[in-house]
Amino acid sequence: MADLLLRNARPWGADTTTDLYIRDGVVAPPDEAPEGVATEDLGGKLLLPGFVDAHAHVDKTMWGGPWLPHTSGPGLMGKIMGGVERRAEAGIPSADYITALLTNMIVSGTTHVRSHVDIDPYQGLAAVAAVREAVERLDGRITMETVAFPQTGLLISPGTAELMDQGLAEGVDLVGGIDPAGLENDPVRHLDTVFGLAEKHGVGVDIHLHDRGDMGIWQYKLILERTRALGLGGKVTISHGYCLGEAAPAVQDQIIAQLAETGVGLATVAPSISLPLVKLREAGVPVGAGNDGVRDLWSPYGTGDMLERALFLAQRAGFVRDEEIEIALEAATYGGARLTGRSHGFAPGDTGDFVAVDTRNAAEAVCVRPVRSLVIKGGRIVAREGELV
Numbered sequence: 001m002a003d004l005l006l007r008n009a010r011p012w013g014a015d016t017t018t019d020l021y022i023r024d025g026v027v028a029p030p031d032e033a034p035e036g037v038a039t040e041d042l043g044g045k046l047l048l049p050g051f052v053d054a055h056a057h058v059d060k061t062m063w064g065g066p067w068l069p070h071t072s073g074p075g076l077m078g079k080i081m082g083g084v085e086r087r088a089e090a091g092i093p094s095a096d097y098i099t100a101l102l103t104n105m106i107v108s109g110t111t112h113v114r115s116h117v118d119i120d121p122y123q124g125l126a127a128v129a130a131v132r133e134a135v136e137r138l139d140g141r142i143t144m145e146t147v148a149f150p151q152t153g154l155l156i157s158p159g160t161a162e163l164m165d166q167g168l169a170e171g172v173d174l175v176g177g178i179d180p181a182g183l184e185n186d187p188v189r190h191l192d193t194v195f196g197l198a199e200k201h202g203v204g205v206d207i208h209l210h211d212r213g214d215m216g217i218w219q220y221k222l223i224l225e226r227t228r229a230l231g232l233g234g235k236v237t238i239s240h241g242y243c244l245g246e247a248a249p250a251v252q253d254q255i256i257a258q259l260a261e262t263g264v265g266l267a268t269v270a271p272s273i274s275l276p277l278v279k280l281r282e283a284g285v286p287v288g289a290g291n292d293g294v295r296d297l298w299s300p301y302g303t304g305d306m307l308e309r310a311l312f313l314a315q316r317a318g319f320v321r322d323e324e325i326e327i328a329l330e331a332a333t334y335g336g337a338r339l340t341g342r343s344h345g346f347a348p349g350d351t352g353d354f355v356a357v358d359t360r361n362a363a364e365a366v367c368v369r370p371v372r373s374l375v376i377k378g379g380r381i382v383a384r385e386g387e388l389v
């Protein structure tokens with residue numbers, strides 16, 4: 001937490017430049033900045049809220065390591081087992097690789113990450129420890145919340161629920177789940193276990209839902225039901241949730257209304273089936289964006305850059321107008337902040353996390369993806385011109 005006065009900043013949405021003062025890590029009125037406080041002149045550069053990566057898997061990354069060709073078999077199970085079997089060969093989980101990826105995220109403007117972390121009987125809590133070590137090495141330049149993620153299933157992979165319970169007791173921040181019907185074949189028991197752990201540890205929930213069609217929509221309803229019953233509104237995220245994007249308009253409207261009313265948000269990684277982003281925004285449902293896995297045994301793609309992810313999101317949604325492209329950037333900033341319980345923005349009390357770029361407006365920032373001129377975490381300059389400070 002630091003104090004910093006930004007002069008001549010052009011906040012996203014404003015036509016003119018202004019000064020912005022960050023005190024004790026949060027935005028404060030600029031006229032309260034004391035004489036001699038650390039000052040940075042942005043010279044009219046565009047200022048965006050710090051990017052939030054709301055769906056990452058940093059524990060799986062091989063960033064900075066040797067290039068390993070992708071060999072996983074087809075389908076979800078092929079990828080799951082491919083990701084487990086080659087861990088030793090890939091040298092993951094690795095605190096070095098995770099540190100390297102997080103560094104790339106920081107210089108790209110990301111200030112907060114929600115990462116799912118694999119917990120399974122094959123590696124126990126090793127990935128949790130590796131992520132924790134990497135975050136410590138970066139010494140406050142980025143904040144992280146972890147999700148206890150049963151990648152190999154928690155019913156079909158016995159012992160996983162107990163390990164997740166232990167991880168949560170040792171400080172993992174949220175409880176995860178995965179395809180309660182499609183992978184686990186028992187959505188009621190899967191969700192009861194996940195929500196039971198959430199209740200026991202007083203934590204939020206973030207569930208991977210790849211299941212498509214009516215089976216996927218049914219699981220939206222089961223998650224909404226449990227969220228309501230436990231009063232967990234504002235603390236539950238459905239990740240991916242593709243089926244909403246391909247549902248009939250009337251079904252979309254019904255589910256979106258319930259998401260808004262219950263306080264369940266969505267995290268998307270810009271898949272080929274777009275979520276109905278405009279409708280979700282109009283209904284006030286928080287939608288965050290994330291990079292998903294970056295250069296891992298699931299996929300060789302990705303860089304960790306949230307402007308790149310916003311670009312993919314906009315392109316796949318068919319967005320071309322500035323105000324549409326800004327919806328994608330909102331997911332990478334305000335949306336992720338809402339999902340993770342943070343207040344990003346330019347008003348007093350908002351988190352002092354910002355990114356300055358040399359573009360004329362937010363849409364141009366997404367399309368051009370310029371070098372990030374300045375990245376600020378809680379009032380501290382953590383990257384300058386693409387280099388870690």
Ligand SMILES: [Zn+2]
Pocket residue numbers: 055056057116208239292293
């Ligand atoms: Zn994921």
